Amino acid sequence: EDQVTQSPEALRLQEGESSSLNCSYTVSGLRGLFWYRQDPGKGPEFLFTLYSAGEEKEKERLKATLTKKESFLHITAPKPEDSATYLCAVHPTGTYKYIFGTGTRLKVLA
Amino acid sequence: DVKVTQSSRYLVKRTGEKVFLECVQDMDHENMFWYRQDPGLGLRLIYFSYDVKMKEKGDIPEGYSVSREKKERFSLILESASTNQTSMYLCASSIRDRASPLHFGNGTRLTVT
Secondary structure, three states: OOEEEEEOOEEEEEOOOOEEEEEEEEOOOEEEEEEEEEOOOOOOEEEEEEOOOOOEEEEOOEEEEEOOOEEEEEEOOOOHHHOEEEEEEEEEOOOOOOEEOOOEEEEEEO | OOOEEEOOOEEEEOOOOOEEEEEEEOOOOOEEEEEEEEOOOEEEEEEEEEEOOEEEEOOOOOOEEEEEEEOOEEEEEEOOOOHHHOEEEEEEEEOOOOOOOOEEOOOEEEEEO
16 A cells, blocks of 8 residues: 655754654655645645655755655754645555655744 | 635635635646645545546545536535534645646635534
8 A cells, every 4th residue: 555654743953953854655656756845724835856766856955865765855954934844745656646644843943 | 836726715614504615726737636634634635636527536535526617727515514524625736647746725724613
């Protein structure tokens, strides 16, 4: 069964304290893996698409990486405005469905 | 930028009412989706449409129906609202033919009393 698991569920960081969020996935075939940021009361905002193992994408303080079994979202020197829930989703081959993890709630303290 | 617009940010309805949630996208995307999001359960797919007048049931279609009469518009209908349908409803769209990301609207927070 296709599955996505994110860890940790919640993470508190001091401003400037770098860390990583994990997204483990199990699919028979992967068309793409996606990272989203979601602020309270709003819809998810698209961040990155990763298609194959070894691929990396960067945007400001965020860097996403992909292996055959998991993806990491690295946050370098985070700021309070990076506080949000980060969602991971996979699009398996042979289906229209996207499978979402339950997210990591990130809180960055000033 | 892709824009997905949901007609209401907040709705309060009574049990038994028929409820319409509207979604419009402006990027000519073929695929449109309706999800609900609940704490601890993540995003769950209600319905999906890959073309005008075409629809597929998602994981939790019971109590819901959809309508797609025009490519840019996808409506979610709660035939007889119940309290367990209190949730955040999210509409999304995507391009059909490659592994493209979903683009989401800002959601409708529905409360059924």
